[in-house]
Amino acid sequence: xxxxxxxxxxxxxxxxxxxxxxxxxxxxxxxxxxxxxxxxxxxxxxxxxxxxxxxxxxxxxxxxxxxxxxxxxxxxxxxxxxxxxxxxxxxxxxxxxxxxxxxxxx
Numbered sequence: 001x002x003x004x005x006x007x008x009x010x011x012x013x014x015x016x017x018x019x020x021x022x023x024x025x026x027x028x029x030x031x032x033x034x035x036x037x038x039x040x041x042x043x044x045x046x047x048x049x050x051x052x053x054x055x056x057x058x059x060x061x062x063x064x065x066x067x068x069x070x071x072x073x074x075x076x077x078x079x080x081x082x083x084x085x086x087x088x089x090x091x092x093x094x095x096x097x098x099x100x101x102x103x104x105x106x
Contacts, residue, residue: 032078
């Protein structure tokens with residue numbers, strides 16, 4: 001019974017830290033780039049798109065498809081950075097807790 005109470009205490013503590021981490025991840029911004037820096041996308045670490053910057057030289061109507069591809073690539077770059085950040089923070093937060101492998105907390 002003592003072990004169960006100790007584990008419940010750790011779970012409540014972890015839950016409070018997870019809520020704090022969620023708020024922090026909303027505030028952290030990651031930047032994705034493509035086209036050698038000609039397209040930049042800024043997102044929250046949780047994936048909310050905050051802004052897009054496009055080099056004016058790409059604003060040629062005949063090259064719209066290239067621009068579209070670069071935006072998608074920059075978004076993918078930023079999303080990957082955000083996912084890695086979440087994974088790192090989650091691992092640090094749950095270190096030492098008996099969480100089954102493969103369990104996704106987000």
